[in-house]
Amino acid sequence: MQKQKILIIGSGGREHAIGWKVSQSPRAGEIYFAPGNAGTTKIGTNIAIKATEIDKLIEFVKREKIDLTLALPDDPLALGIVDAFRTENLRIFGPTKSAAQLEYSKAFSKNFMKKHNLPTARFKVFTNFDEAIRYTDMETLPIVIKASGLALGKGVIIAQTRKEVHLALEDILVKKVFGEAGNEVVIEEFLTGPEISTHAFSDGINFSLFPTSQDHKKIGENDEGLNTGGMGTIAPLPFVSSELYEDIKNKIVAETLKGMESDGNIFEGILYPGLMLTTAGPKILEYNARFGDPETQTYMRLLETDLLDIVDACIDHKLSDVKVKWKDMSACTIILASGGYPGNYEKGKIISGIPEAEQMPNIVVFHAGTKMEEVEDSEHGRMENLVTNGGRVLGVSAIGENLSVALATAYEAVKKINFEGMYYRKDIGKKALEL
Ligand SMILES: Nc1ncnc2c1ncn2[C@@H]1O[C@H](COP(=O)(O)OP(=O)(O)OP(=O)(O)O)[C@@H](O)[C@H]1O
Ligand SMILES: [Mg+2]
Structure with missing residues (x-):
């Protein structure tokens, strides 16, 4: 071979x-x-x-x-x-640069969704501050203001008051706090409902939908506090019925890829729509054009098929030849973060306990912000320590026969790991179990 x-x-x-x-x-x-x-x-x-x-x-x-x-x-x-x-x-x-616009230009993706009748929040795109203000003055609050480009997950403001609208638009369009990513803003209707993620492998024409998953974006328990890169994920979601899953597959993913194809902009790679389950059905909050982090840590624990076989089939436009199989189990990932994240935090804290955690059945610990650091020790001479090197440090992942078992296993493993200032959310998956 x-x-x-x-x-x-x-x-x-x-x-x-x-x-x-x-x-x-x-x-x-x-x-x-x-x-x-x-x-x-x-x-x-x-x-x-x-x-x-x-x-x-x-x-x-x-x-x-x-x-x-x-x-x-x-x-x-x-x-x-x-x-x-x-x-x-x-x-x-x-995806090509042109197809990846689905993620890196929210103005592009919203116009694409409108053109192809895909379900999403009502919106308008602006480049001019005064015009944007005039529009928001006629709209009810809260209202959602998004820098169009990539803004490290910080470019979305949910404005509750006229003053917040003013400040957000001024920051993005006038002060350019997100640089060129804020040349355009998308202003959209505020939606409510549970948020879910899904991914699909796409060869441009054929696709294969992953199980649904859910990230936990806020730093604090009960989804309070600042936004982060993601504090934990679960999959599959017990509250997503097979009807809803089919709707997501047929009305969102298939229609998106068909729309891209008919626009002469075929999308190959991972299509990752972020969805909100509203009372009027699932709506697309955004697209990402890549694997999610930390969704991927959870998904890879469930994927049974050889990932290289799938990737090769996507590149060769032969995805229909591959049967993508997922374990009939649940998985989760708990992120261990540096104290202070997503604000200021210290690096270089020695990490202990990963081998003990990984000795437990069904546990894999994925590294994120870690590095090996050489230290001079008078007793042991030169030695290497595993130390923290970022905000999100580790992802402790577990699989289990159901979500409760996977979560309990992951939290048991988390107890074995330690570094100074280590912080994690203790309620990953809690809401999903209650829904
Ligand atoms: N129309 C909306 N109504 C209510 N909440 C919204 C809306 N649009 C976005 N949000 C909230 O803001 C978050 C970020 O929005 P969005 O996904 O568009 O931004 P992003 O910066 O691309 O995020 P990510 O870093 O996840 O890719 C969403 O996860 C959701 O919680
Ligand atoms: Mg995004």
Whole structure:
């Protein structure tokens, strides 16, 4: 069997989880991570190239004769890494720059949804502050104001008062606090209901929908406090009926991919719609054009089929030949974060207990903000410590026969792990179990 040399671009828990899954493929050869983290060194080799250094990545891929590249974060996709690789005849998984607009331009995605009659919040796009104010003056509050471009998850403001509307529009359109990402704003109707995520593998025409999942975006329990990159995920969602799942598949995912195809902008890669389950049915809050983090850590625990087989089939437009199978179990991931995150936090705290946690059945610990640090010790000489190196440090994932069992197992494992200031939410999956 021909082994493939693989490059995985990115450095978070998502990249560790994809690497973990890919490494189980009999077709996986050497695996490289650019730049990776301390966890990915157990699977492959980290190389010191950033996800956005596309020229350097191409040079590396040519030099090392990499067979397949997986570009996981949003920014290289928005920079056109897939187009750049294809121009060089290099094999890569993901959407083109034009198709990735579904994520990196909210103005594009909202206009796309409107054109193709996809269910989403009523909206208007503005570039001018005064016009935006005039529009919001006629609308009821709260109202949602979004910088159109990539803003590290900070570009969405739910304004409760006219003053907040004014400040948000001034920040984005006048003061340019998000830079060019705020050249356009989307102003949209405020929706309510449970939020869910789903993903689909797409070869452009055929797709395969994942089970549904749910992230927990807020730092605090009961969904209070500041937004984060995600504090924990569960899948599949016990409250999503098979009818609703079919609706999401047929009315949202299939229609989105069909719309892209008919616009001459086929979407290959991972389509990840963020949905709100309103009383009027599921509505699309946003699209992402890549694997979610930390959804991926949970999804990879459930995926049974060889991920390389799926990725290769997507690239070759043969996804209909592959049967994508998921374990008939539940999974969850609890994020362990640095104290102070998503505000200021300290790095370099020694992490203990991961081997003990991973000795437990059904547990895998994915690294996110971690690194190995060399220290001089008078007793032991030179030694290496695993230390914290980011806001979200680890993702403790578990599988179980149902969601309660998976959650209980994950929280048991969390108890074994420690670093100074470690913070995590104790209510991941709680609402889903109560719904
Ligand atoms: N129309 C809306 N009504 C109510 N809440 C909304 C609406 N649009 C967005 N939100 C809230 O704001 C959050 C972020 O919005 P959105 O997903 O569009 O932004 P994003 O910055 O692309 O997020 P992500 O980092 O998840 O990709 C949503 O998860 C949801 O909680
Ligand atoms: Mg998004």
